[in-house]
Amino acid sequence: MxxxxxxxxxxxxxxxxxxxDEIFIATLIRRLTDEHGQVACAWLTRGGLGGREREAESHRAVETLGVGRNSLFFFRLPDGKALDYLDEIVNRLTRLLVKLRIVSVFVPAFEGGHPDHDTAQLAVALSIRLLPGGISLYEFPLYNRYHTRLFRVGEFIPDAASTTRWTSMKLRDRLLKRKLSHFFASQRLILVPLLGLKGGxxxxxxxxxxxxxxxVGRDYRRRPHAGRLAYEYFTRYRFGQFAEKVRR
Ligand SMILES: [Zn+2]
Incomplete structure (x- = not known):
């Protein structure tokens, strides 16, 4: 099998x-770097006050996962505002995909959890459409408000058009996830309660x-789920702004 x-x-x-964000897909990153090593990571935003600090945290995290220092790319856009830079992201991303001859891309799920997560997916989907083809796009869940009053963490919103796969996790993979969460000292206030929803x-x-x-052909003008999205509670963004950007 x-x-x-x-x-x-x-x-x-x-x-x-x-x-x-890498904590949510760390086991797969590790598995793929172990297997063939051709893994690169890119971050769209630079984080709030502790921008440099957060880059250093990501360096440590993904190097622990086996990704080489020269395979890390930082776009350094303002945190929470990726949508405002959509065109720039698509341009830079398209160049990166070509330069690295990428054939598979992983992005956060389109789930209304954070506008930057949804923007990351939209940007890659647009870049892929500009390129000749042959690039597979995959997503992984972070958090959303589908059918819950609080947050669902690490679970997809059901989509009949796609089958969920699970990367098996051994004890060492679980310990690694815990270790990674400790690297993100500057994010502890956000991460700990979020991960705490799942018992850590x-x-x-x-x-x-x-x-x-x-x-293929996912319609980004449609809300990821009915009802108010997670980010519509804690940011000033509304889905209508996102959908408007997609239309243009
Ligand atoms: Zn995030």
Missing amino acids: SLPEDEVKAPVLFLFAHHD PMMLHLKGEPFRRVP
Whole structure:
């Protein structure tokens, strides 16, 4: 039986909106770097006050996962405002995909958790459409407000068009997730309560670490789920602004 990670072709790019998003897909990063090493990581935003500090945290985190220092790329855009830089992101990303000859990209799920996460996915989807083809796009869940009053962490919003795969996790993978969460000292106030919803990073992804293919032609003008999105509670962004950007 083939492992879920076996279907992922290299070279692979993991595109994150923020430093610390990588915790949610750390096991797969580690597995892929162990297997073929052709893994790069890029971050769209530089984080708030502790920008440099957060870059250093990400350096430590992904180097622990086996990703080389010269395979890390920082776009350094303002945190929380990625949507305002959509065109610039698409341009830079397209160049990066070509330069690294990327054939698989992983991005945060389109789930209304954070506008920067959804923007990251939209940007890659647009870049891929500009390129000749042959690039597979995958997503991994962070947090959303689908069918819950609080947050769902690390679980996809169901999508009949895509099958969820789980990267199996051993004890050492769970310990690694916990270790990574400690690297992000500047984010502790946010991460700890979030991961705490699942009983902490050790308990996150009990069934394994989920990922799935993004259906080709996904319509980004449609809300990821009915009802108010997570970011509509804690940011000034509304889905209408996102959909408007997509239309243009
Ligand atoms: Zn994030």
